[in-house]
Amino acid sequence: MHVETRILLPSRAMRTAIYPGSFDPLTNGHLDIIRRGTRLFDRFLVAVLENEGKAPLFTVGERKELIARCTSDMPNVEVHSFSGLLVDFMRRVDANVVVRGIRAVSDYEYELQMALMNRELHPQIETIFMLPAVEYTYVSSRLVKEVFRLGGDVARLVPPTVLESLKARLPVTVG
Numbered sequence: 298m299h300v301e302t303r304i305l306l307p308s309r310a311m312r313t314a315i316y317p318g319s320f321d322p323l324t325n326g327h328l329d330i331i332r333r334g335t336r337l338f339d340r341f342l343v344a345v346l347e348n349e350g351k352a353p354l355f356t357v358g359e360r361k362e363l364i365a366r367c368t369s370d371m372p373n374v375e376v377h378s379f380s381g382l383l384v385d386f387m388r389r390v391d392a393n394v395v396v397r398g399i400r401a402v403s404d405y406e407y408e409l410q411m412a413l414m415n416r417e418l419h420p421q422i423e424t425i426f427m428l429p430a431v432e433y434t435y436v437s438s439r440l441v442k443e444v445f446r447l448g449g450d451v452a453r454l455v456p457p458t459v460l461e462s463l464k465a466r467l468p469v470t471v472g
């Protein structure tokens with residue numbers, strides 16, 4: 298006799314992830330991780346660190362605006378900024394997963410330290426590492442700014458909106 302067994306699962310809690318970073322500026326590598334992340338989570342919060350000490354090219358407000366414009370086709374993305382500890386911000390917005398992109402083995406050591414420190418500070422949160430599309434594995438905000446400043450073509454590496462802002466902001470110094 299066949300007995301049908303049905304397991305009734307409690308309704309799943311809203312899954313909220315945080316994708317924190319400097320995003321000075323957003324690159325196509327970041328955007329690729331955001332797009333992948335939005336498919337895994339109900340709410341995907343991009344959180345810009347307020348750290349003016351790093352002498353950023355774009356203000357936090359400008360970076361948030363660029364991210365918002367580049368993700369306007371992704372309804373479950375929210376753009377935030379935070380200062381202080383990431384885990385404290387996560388408590389405030391009720392998020393329990395940190396998403397970080399890993400490009401190469403060289404990223405791993407720093408990311409491991411951050412993930413374990415965040416676990417020490419808040420054992421209930423998990424960090425998950427995501428891989429960007431292979432064509433973006435060498436792209437970083439720092440290199441984009443350097444190459445652009447020296448007259449190199451970064452059109453394939455950043456969203457068009459970001460490229461326009463770079464053109465408006467950075468004088469190009471060639472040779």
Ligand code: PNS
Nearest residue numbers: 317318319320346381382383384411414
């Ligand atoms: O894009 P970045 O600059 O590598 O991002 C680093 C970031 C923002 C994720 C990290 O510096 C951070 O979470 N800063 C907040 C301060 C904090 O919580 N520090 C302790 C955890 S290591």
